[in-house]
Structures are given as structure tokens and as C-alpha cells.
Amino acid sequence: MDQGITVLCRSVIPTRRAVGVLYTFNFAPVFENFDQLLIGAVLTMQLTVGGIVFGSLIAVPVAAAKIYGAAPLRWLASAYIEAIRNTPFLIQIFFVYFALPSVGLRFDPNSAALVALSVNVGAYSAEIVRAGLLAINLGQIEAGKALGLGGFQVFRYVIFKPAIRAIYPALTSQFVYLMLTSSVVSVISATDLAAAGNNIQLNTFAAFEVYLVVTAIYFALSLFLSFIFSVFGRWAFNYPMAR
Amino acid sequence: MFRTFGFEEFWFILLALRWTIALTAIAFAGGMVGGLVVALARTSALPMLRYPAVALIRVFQGTPLLMQLFLVFFGLNLFGFKIDPWFAAAAAFTLHASAFLGEIWRGCIEAVPRGQFEASWALGLGYKDRNVSVILPQAARIAVAPTVGFLVQLLKGTSLASIIGFIEITRAGQVVNNMTFQPMVVFSVVAAMYFALCWPLSLFAKRMERQFSKALAR
Numbered sequence: 001m002d003q004g005i006t007v008l009c010r011s012v013i014p015t016r017r018a019v020g021v022l023y024t025f026n027f028a029p030v031f032e033n034f035d036q037l038l039i040g041a042v043l044t045m046q047l048t049v050g051g052i053v054f055g056s057l058i059a060v061p062v063a064a065a066k067i068y069g070a071a072p073l074r075w076l077a078s079a080y081i082e083a084i085r086n087t088p089f090l091i092q093i094f095f096v097y098f099a100l101p102s103v104g105l106r107f108d109p110n111s112a113a114l115v116a117l118s119v120n121v122g123a124y125s126a127e128i129v130r131a132g133l134l135a136i137n138l139g140q141i142e143a144g145k146a147l148g149l150g151g152f153q154v155f156r157y158v159i160f161k162p163a164i165r166a167i168y169p170a171l172t173s174q175f176v177y178l179m180l181t182s183s184v185v186s187v188i189s190a191t192d193l194a195a196a197g198n199n200i201q202l203n204t205f206a207a208f209e210v211y212l213v214v215t216a217i218y219f220a221l222s223l224f225l226s227f228i229f230s231v232f233g234r235w236a237f238n239y240p241m242a243r
Numbered sequence: 244m245f246r247t248f249g250f251e252e253f254w255f256i257l258l259a260l261r262w263t264i265a266l267t268a269i270a271f272a273g274g275m276v277g278g279l280v281v282a283l284a285r286t287s288a289l290p291m292l293r294y295p296a297v298a299l300i301r302v303f304q305g306t307p308l309l310m311q312l313f314l315v316f317f318g319l320n321l322f323g324f325k326i327d328p329w330f331a332a333a334a335a336f337t338l339h340a341s342a343f344l345g346e347i348w349r350g351c352i353e354a355v356p357r358g359q360f361e362a363s364w365a366l367g368l369g370y371k372d373r374n375v376s377v378i379l380p381q382a383a384r385i386a387v388a389p390t391v392g393f394l395v396q397l398l399k400g401t402s403l404a405s406i407i408g409f410i411e412i413t414r415a416g417q418v419v420n421n422m423t424f425q426p427m428v429v430f431s432v433v434a435a436m437y438f439a440l441c442w443p444l445s446l447f448a449k450r451m452e453r454q455f456s457k458a459l460a461r
Contacts, residue, residue: 023321086395086441087434088402090413095434098426176305183307187406194309207317215310222305 040196058122084123274340281345303342
């Protein structure tokens with residue numbers, strides 16, 4: 001990996017003539033290899049969706065543990081959240097990919113990427129979900145019980161759905177941010193969009209053009225995700241506000 | 244053949260912490276200046292100023308930090324600058340911080356009650372006096388918590404500079420890991436150093452936020 005980075009940095013030097021503003025852009029090599037970028041973009045989206053699913057599966061129990069859990073469970077949940085939120089994602093993914101094999105947990109790059117992203121977004125979302133759960137009024141739960149709802153129904157309709165509704169904007173922007181963060185997984189040779197860009201760049205030396213197009217694709221993906229989330233939100237939470 | 248992780252290796256990583264802090268400080272200082280400009284443009288009544296600011300914020304919030312870093316790194320070269328990780332990283336993180344702080348501070352400026360704007364108009368204050376003596380001091384108070392929160396994000400973000408060859412603690416950690424091949428120890432140490440820097444800042448941000456919401460509740 002280290003060599004890869006060195007090559008990445010050195011490869012451009014001999015090919016660039018210092019031509020200042022007279023530089024002519026050459027997008028041809030980028031579009032000749034556009035299929036590679038699309039394949040990478042598909043993995044980026046897979047990592048994002050996987051991260052959202054597994055991250056949420058982590059976030060909800062952790063948030064519940066932090067509010068309702070016994071003291072040791074609460075500390076454990078806080079420790080996890082604080083440890084992840086106060087260290088860079090790059091270090092987390094190095095940890096998963098390079099350090100965990102020494103205790104017998106070996107992942108291929110793409111799986112390591114998914115694990116690291118899930119653990120990362122799980123901590124951020126747990127903090128958001130916690131805020132949502134705390135926003136639920138206790139009287140509301142009693143009202144649900146008084147209406148004859150069972151325990152699970154109370155959780156689903158009276159606690160979970162209103163809580164998710166309250167935090168929906170924060171949660172979805174966290175998910176968009178997850179998609180952007182996933183570009184970092186290219187450093188452990190996962191094959192996402194950024195890695196596809198790196199490959200094309202190494203073969204064609206059109207670094208700026210490649211990354212300009214890759215960045216544009218990320219931008220389009222983030223707009224697309226925000227759009228999907230807003231459509232889904234309007235459909236799922238299509239009932240009037242309390243006040 | 245391999246070195247084992249000892250005090251010398253630890254010291255090597257700890258010394259690299261200077262460059263993490265220096266890069267963060269430069270980007271944050273530059274970002275405060277840039278962010279103020281972006282925030283004022285974003286809240287301006289003139290569409291000519293507002294729309295470019297909106298676009299800038301959108302682009303920086305909608306693209307990965309890593310790509311921003313690559314574009315600046317390779318883009319500077321197009322304009323005849325020598326490829327230099329220091330300069331590229333400082334420029335990229337400054338731009339990144341300007342856009343993000345601009346958006347955060349826009350929210351803070353808009354959180355100042357509308358009546359304050361109207362009162363300063365009624366008093367006949369001009370643009371400069373209105374901002375310097377009425378709006379910005381009140382916005383600054385609201386801004387402390389989210390700004391410190393962003394500082395934590397920026398500090399963590401500087402780890403990406405290692406990818407373009409900037410030697411800070413992530414890079415130093417990689418170097419030591421390549422010598423000792425003890426990734427568990429090395430990356431734990433690096434993570435602990437980031438944590439030692441970020442956690443107090445996070446706690447401070449949380450405390451300020453709580454104080455502020457208490458002040459609002461009154």
C-alpha cells in the first residue's frame with residue numbers, strides 16, 4: 001500500500017510540463033475507462049447501503065443501552081461511541097485491516113471496508129438515535145398503552161416511528177456523509193469509486209481530470225441519495241405533526 | 244530483523260503530532276477567515292454574493308474530503324506550482340474549513356433574532372456597524388459549540404493528508420508499522436493520541452452546547 005501511495009505521488013511529476021494556465025485538459029482517458037468508474041461507483045453504493053443497514057443494527061441497541069442499560073452496559077456504549085467519534089476513520093480502517101488479523105480476524109479489503117464503515121456510522125447514528133429516543137414523551141407511551149396497544153406495538157408506533165421521524169434529517173445526512181467517507185477505503189485497496197479513479201490515474205497520468213470526474217460522480221451520488229431520502233421521508237412520515 | 248515498538252518509536256510518532264497540530268491550526272485559522280467571508284456572503288441580501296456561496300458550500304459538503312485533497316494536490320500542479328504536500332494540504336484543508344465554517348456560521352447568524360436586524364436598521368447603523376456591534380457578537384456566542392465540534396472533525400480529517408505524503412501522526416504510524424510490524428500496538432497508540440486531542444474538545448463542545456440550551460430555556 002505504501003508503495004502504491006509513493007507511485008501515486010511520483011507518477012505525475014515527469015508527465016507534467018509546467019505549462020501554467022495553458023494546460024490543456026485531456027478527458028479522453030477518463031471516458032475511455034468510464035466503465036471502471038461505474039463499477040467502482042456500484043461498490044461505493046453497496047458499501048453505503050451495507051453501512052446504513054449494519055450501522056443501524058449497531059446504532060439502535062447501543063442507543064437503547066446508553067439510555068436504559070445497567071451501569072456497565074451504559075459505560076460500554078459510551079466508550080464505543082466516544083472512541084469512534086474521537087478518532088479518524090482512516091485509523092479505524094487501518095485497525096480493521098492491519099491490526100485485527102494479528103488476533104485472528106482476517107478480512108479481504110472490501111469486507112474490511114464494510115466492517116469499518118458499519119462500526120463507524122454505528123457510533124455516529126447511535127448518538128443521533130439516542131437524541132430521538134430521549135425526545136419521546138413518557139405520556140405518549142402511557143397514551144399508547146391506554147389505547148390498548150401491546151408492548152411491541154407501543155415500541156413500533158409510539159416510540160420508534162416518532163423517534164425516527166424526529167431525527168430523520170440528521171440521520172440521513174449522516175448516511176450521505178457515510179457515502180462520502182467511504183472514499184477513504186481505497187487506501188486499503190478496496191475497489192470502490194475512489195480506487196477506480198486511482199487505477200485510471202496510475203495508467204493514464206491524467207490525475208486532475210480523473211479526480212475531477214470522480215468528484216463529480218460523488219457529488220451526483222450525494223445529490224441522488226439526498227433526493228431518495230427526502231422522497232422516502234415524505235412517504236414514510238406522511239402524517240400531521242402533533243402541534 | 245524487525246524492530247520492536249519501544250520508546251524511540253513512540254517518540255517518533257509523538258513528534259509527528261506537531262505536524263498534525265500545525266496543519267489543523269493553519270487550516271482552522273485560514274478557515275475562520277474564509278468561513279466568515281462565506282457566511283457573510285451566504286447571508287447577504289445580494290443574490291450575486293449569495294448564490295456563489297450556496298454553490299461553494301453545496302460542492303464541499305457533497306464531495307469527499309479525500310477528493311478535495313486530491314484535486315487541490317494535482318490541481319496546483321496545473322497552475323505551475325511544484326507538487327508539495329505541505330502547501331497542498333494546507334490549501335485544501337483551508338478551503339474545506341472555509342466552506343464548512345461558512346455553513347455553520349450562516350446558521351448562527353440566522354439564529355440571531357430578526358428583531359436585532361430591524362433594531363439596528365432603525366438605529367441607522369450601516370452594514371459594518373450592524374455586523375460588528377450587533378449581529379456577529381451574538382452569533383459568535385451561538386457559534387462556539389458547533390465551531391469546536393468542527394475543529395474536532397478537521398483534526399481527524401487531517402489524517403487524510405498522510406495519503407498525499409504529508410508526514411503527520413497517521414503517516415508516522417504507518418512508517419513505524421512498516422518497521423516493527425506490530426499494527427495492533429502502533430495503531431492503538433496513534434488512535435490514543437488522536438483521542439487525547441479530540442476528546443477534551445468534544446467534551447468542551449458538549450458542555451458549551453448544554454450551557455447554551457440552558458440559557459435559551461430561561
